[in-house]
Amino acid sequence: MTHCDADGPHEWFRRMISNCLQYARAAHAEGRPIIGIMCEFTPREIIMAAGAVPVCLCGGSAATIPAAEEHLPANLCPLIKSTYGYSVLRNNPFLEMASLVVAETTCDGKKKMYELLSERYPMYVLELPQKPHEDSGLAQWCETLRRFKAELELRFGVPITDEALRAAIANMNQERRLRRELAALMKADAPPLTGRQLLDFKSRVAGMERDLVQLELALVALRSQTELPARQNRVRVLMTGVPMVHGAEWVLDLVEDHGGLVVALENCTGLKPILEDVDESSDDPIHALAVKYYHLPCSVMSPNDDRLNLIRELALEYRAECVIELVWQACITYDVESYRVKRLVQEEIGVPYLGIETDYSVSDSARITVRVEALFEAVLQRRRSGSPAAPVSAVQEARPDDKT
Amino acid sequence: MISAGIDAGSRSIKVVLLDLDTHQVLACGQTNQGVHQEALAQDLFLHLLEQTGVDQSNLRGIIATGYGRNLIGFADTTVTEITCHARGVCHTVPSARTIVEIGGQDSKCIRLNGDGTVRDFAMNDRCAAGTGRFLEVVAARLGVTLDALGALAKHAKSPAHISSTCVVFAETEIIGLLASGAAPADIVAGVLIAVSTRVGAMAGRHVEDPVLFTGGVALIPGMVDCLKETLGHPVCVAPEPQFTGALGAALTSASP
Known part of the structure; x- marks a missing residue:
């Protein structure tokens, strides 16, 4: 389809960084604060309602890691090191423009890195309770968000009205809905795009209007695409684990270059943060935001059964033939949780599982390729012997309350 | 019809010619790996064709x-060594459920389904x-050949403790042990234990019998006994374990 060719959405998002930079610079020049965020737990809506621009600062480059290791231990997750390395080198223009960096008490590595970052940048760290099914945790998180709102009002001298919050919520719900619908195209036998192309429909700046227009265009074009590339022979893969931030997509590329098609990405750069919307009709928008964000099944939460349930649901919905879990080296929470994921995938869902632990350097790509190819050989053998992808019975038994 | 399996490993290239009708191995050969590996593989392959x-x-x-x-480049297709070792082992020992393979630069543990397909691997x-x-x-450091390692280990009185996580560190440890007067036999015995421990960690707690041992390292005397002890399971060396991968490759031609 012409919409998706040279000048269409694919091209627009290929220029994502420069689009975002242009937007952030213009906003900055107008006096709108740029606020850096580090995690999907940050409710961007509160920042947007303060007239500020939330920009994701997560580092995906291996090049900034040596600089980070001047302060941080080598045996730390590459995402943390890369993010921090930009601050040492002072070469992340978004960070340098930021009036404030907002973060959360998620994993230990991040928390301690934020302490160092706060020596050089204004920071505000939200305390995230980590028992997802306790009401007291939600209540505390809600209070934290109210204080955050007050902090922004004070710091930037703007009242954050419920009306502005509702507008921001509607904006973000719209973005989540569009990204969700694009992701749902992967349910088809022959999806109109690859997992990598889907992953590239992303933005550093949340809720940018021109992004939403392009997402809408992409959806229309891809839905009406009649000549579908033959992808039936590809192995349908559900990927889970750590986020693959911009620049750190090499494992997904490797999977798709060796016969896989990543039909579902259950991580923070994939489906995890966009599946639940914020209640637009709530009398208390901050509470509504607290509910949505508190539900994120990140591996820092304990116990994190919601993630396992999500993997189970997605494996069924997207008919995954195997699950590949990516863990960045020294990401302790995902690494430990991988034992539960493996057990779930092999014993309950009943499809092959492969765990990959690596970092931002591609030095072990040949070794990872062997594992991925061997996994696909096993999947293709199962196909020939007629074993179903994610057996329906296992999934339904496990989710008796599932409305779908 | 005949098929050929070529296992281009890190230390040597192995070729197996298989009669697809009778499933008999017609010939197998091995040559050291080198820079021009395609030429080396082709020479060996043509030599075996001529021989048979x-x-x-x-x-x-x-x-x-x-x-x-x-x-x-002259191969029609490629298959990973994981699938090939599974195929090769199941051809000779259909009841196998676990494979430990130790090659030149890889070691792996493969769990098999009842039908011989790969369940998972590490x-x-x-x-x-x-x-x-x-x-x-280790052999180079002690000035002995690889084949002599096992015999040497038999004379160990008290195996040295050698960490199993890094070759470079282990080599420094060995230098230290030699300097402090440790007997080479004790060092070798310690190294065999370190290798088994490493592989045992990979195999995890759920080792299912029968366990088959493949790869060139299976030929080193003493290695299999050490592995048995670490795994706490009986371990059998596969017939001609260095050719299991090439045999498996040839077999994938019979049915993909």
Whole structure:
């Protein structure tokens, strides 16, 4: 389809960084604060309602890691090191423009890195309770968000009205809905795009209007695409684990270059943060935001059964033939949780599982390729012997309350 | 019809010619790995064809495996060594449920389903600890051949403790042990234990019998006994374990 060719959405998002930079610079020049965020737990809506621009600062480059290791231990997750390395080198223009960096008490590595970052940048760290099914945790998180709102009002001298919050919520719900619908195209036998192309429909700046227009265009074009590339022979893969931030997509590329098609990405750069919307009709928008964000099944939460349930649901919905879990080296929470994921995938869902632990350097790509190819050989053998992808019975038994 | 399996491993290239009708191995050969591995593999392959008198027109498939599989340009297709070892082992021991393979730079543990297909597998990561390379480093340091390692270990009185996580560190430890007067036999015995421990960690707690041992390192006397002890399970060395990968590759031509 012409919409998706040279000048269409694919091209627009290929220029994502420069689009975002242009937007952030213009906003900055107008006096709108740029606020850096580090995690999907940050409710961007509160920042947007303060007239500020939330920009994701997560580092995906291996090049900034040596600089980070001047302060941080080598045996730390590459995402943390890369993010921090930009601050040492002072070469992340978004960070340098930021009036404030907002973060959360998620994993230990991040928390301690934020302490160092706060020596050089204004920071505000939200305390995230980590028992997802306790009401007291939600209540505390809600209070934290109210204080955050007050902090922004004070710091930037703007009242954050419920009306502005509702507008921001509607904006973000719209973005989540569009990204969700694009992701749902992967349910088809022959999806109109690859997992990598889907992953590239992303933005550093949340809720940018021109992004939403392009997402809408992409959806229309891809839905009406009649000549579908033959992808039936590809192995349908559900990927889970750590986020693959911009620049750190090499494992997904490797999977798709060796016969896989990543039909579902259950991580923070994939489906995890966009599946639940914020209640637009709530009398208390901050509470509504607290509910949505508190539900994120990140591996820092304990116990994190919601993630396992999500993997189970997605494996069924997207008919995954195997699950590949990516863990960045020294990401302790995902690494430990991988034992539960493996057990779930092999014993309950009943499809092959492969765990990959690596970092931002591609030095072990040949070794990872062997594992991925061997996994696909096993999947293709199962196909020939007629074993179903994610057996329906296992999934339904496990989710008796599932409305779908 | 005949098929050929070529296992381009890190230390040597192995070729197996298989009669697809009778499933008999017609010939197998091995040569040291080198820079021009495609030429080395081809020379060996042509030599085996000549030796057996097999006409190229009778060849149904040439399948390459091993880390150099993508460099064997005359192969029709490639299959990973994980699948090949599973196929090779199940051909000779259909009841096998676990495979421990230790090659030149890899070690892996493969769990099999009842039908001989791969259930899952674990492999060493970035380090060569727990592989043949480790043993080579040790043999060179002690001035003995690889084949002599096992015999030497038999004379151990008290095996040295050697960490199993890194070849480079292990080598420094060995230098330290030698300097402090440790007997070479004790060092070798310690190294065999370190390799087994590494592989045992990979195998995890759910080792299912029968366990088959493949790869060139299985030929080193004493290695299998050490592995038995670490795993706490009986372990059988596969017949001609260095050719299991190449045999498996040839077999994938019979049914994919």
